[in-house]
Amino acid sequence: MGTLSVNQNKLQKRLRRLAGEAITDYNMIEDGDKVMVCLSGGKDSYTMLDVLLHLQKVAPITFDIVAVNMDQKQPGFPEHVLPAYLKELGVEYHIVEKDTYSVVKELVPEGKTTCSLCSRLRRGTLYTFADEIGATKMALGHHRDDIVETFFLNMFFNGSLKGMPPKLRADDGRNVVIRPLAYCSEKDIQAYSDMKEFPIIPCNLCGSQENLQRQVVKDMLVEWERKHPGRTESIFRALQNVAPSQLADRNLFDFTSLKIDESATPRFLDVLNI
Template identity: 55%
Template sequence: MRDDIASEAEALDVSDDAVGEIHPLFRGAPSSTEFRKLRKRLVRETRAAIETYDMIRPGDRWLVCLSGGKDSYTLLAVLHELKWRGLLPVDLLACNLDQGQPGFPATVLPEFLTDRQVAHRIEYQDTYSIVKEKVPEGRTYCSLCSRLRRGNLYRIAREEGCTAVVLGHHRDDILETFFMNLFHGGRLASMPPKLLNEDGDLNVLRPLAFVAEADCERFARAMNYPVIPCDLCGSQEGLQRMQVKKLLDEWESRSPGRRQVMFRALTNVRPSHLPDPNLFDFTALMPDTSNFTEKQVPDLRGH
């Protein structure tokens, strides 16, 4: 499988002229060697995640969620790059859920998507008012906001005949969620790259699972995409995720590459070396003493 991924990734190492006009999402892309390497790395790692977690099914139609942040822009561009090159045989529909946050620039994404010739749907649902009403002062909005957004995205996916909801969570998001659950939830869990929703009719996919957040930031900045900050959650102080992010930043600064090592650990789990009896049958660990003789058994009483 890895060889197939490598050969397909090598197919991307050609000039845009060799395969025809580039996708409009890459209009104005820098011509520097550094950017070309970044672009190839993003495509290679995204393709690897799609293959590793078997994300594609025949006849798939993906609802690609676009918040206007750097990560979702990167997701949108890389998926269209793969499809443009003939490496992603699915239909793509971009979707932005306008949640009614005050000051949200409602025209930015529709204009961007139309200009870049991306099929899309813009949905307005005022979940902001619900979150502000239901969440007590001083508490974070993230949990309720996320549930309301997810419910609306599932509904939209069904209305549009989509088989999967595709999110822009990257490697660092997965790591941060793992440590949040470890420190605050008392469990070993994170964001899976692929899951089935509770109703069993939609997959939730995270094709950027192998991609570093820093690469998403570099890419969106280099492409000069109109990034929209989240003023609802991003303006709150002391979020658990921000605390974990700072901790991981400190570890990374002291030991470059530590994030990747920790992520690799999440893909190399040994249930027999963890104390959870639900993951491993410890009761079956019984030594075979049938061939022992009396002389082979140590006399602990000293006789």
């Protein structure tokens, strides 16, 4: 790729700045960390790796990057693409081979969405591998829009107010997951991926249907954003500005002990006696 245009340069700087802010705000990467960058071959993980490699050069701390891809033995998977790309970059990498494809096909009825089970199997394998190579952080390519979509999915279909945190300690307690692109929009990532011409590996090799619930939520947010630009960002900011006393979760706030504070000064005027 040649010299960047003014807009391309702004895009690159914006993604790097937002990723740097997210990493700083949540203390995602610390001095001496070994960061396992999970690379799927999609636009998000390519962009994450690209941004992290830049930050590795300019950050005031020292950390290692190891790229890891999981070959799930899907028919037609272009197994040469990622090794060739990573060798050209000079990045240390591992390809983890595990036939989760056969497991998913055996357990999920024909025509049903396989994404959920596939994701769980992949995540478990990667957690184990991160432990094996001594990775202190596992970086995933989820972005701001993913986080907002997950929030609505949980609210609409699971009856819970939770999303996808920028930093998470896994259930096993042995892995810390980070999402450096948490502040970045999918629109910017798509534009950056197109600009960089990453060798994208499609996520439809398994023949699974789209996750229909997620697609419905995504379409809803796209329409909202079209009618009211900035709404997705506003929703994301809301996830960073939670007021437990204004919700209804008794585990987060002690509603049962609320009583009048006799020493409090009245905040409202007695309009009848003015």
